[in-house]
Amino acid sequence: MTAPDHHHWMTRAIELAEQCPVVEGAFSVGAVIVADDQEIATGYSRETDPKVHAEESALDKLDPADPRLKAATIYSTLEPCSERATKTRMPCTDRILAAGISRVVIAWREPSTFVEDCIGVEKLKENGVEVIELPELADAAMAMNRHLDLS
């Protein structure tokens, strides 16, 4: 088994993030779910409805019982959210845990633009999920979010 090509898949997620309808109040994010070196689902912010998140949109395309999920990696350009403005919808961190995904690869951490303190990475790690950050791709992953306050 060869090592997974994190840069290849994150670049794919960044391409998806570029497809997001741009809005003032939310980030543009892309996500790819990969199992056995195959893309099994993709998603991006606001893909299917104005509130849908990238990871959520990708997960919605798979059967929750899909056996490939246990060995899957989700690539997301941004840290999965741990809290949502839309309280009726599950944060992506919880969706990832519920799906049983074992590895999450992100390019940048959620800044405090919309949520005071995102603890997506911390919560995933606490639950035994491997989290890999690719800071070298953070600039590319943030490029479509420059109109927002990223401080």
Ligand SMILES: [Zn+2]
């Ligand atoms: Zn989310």
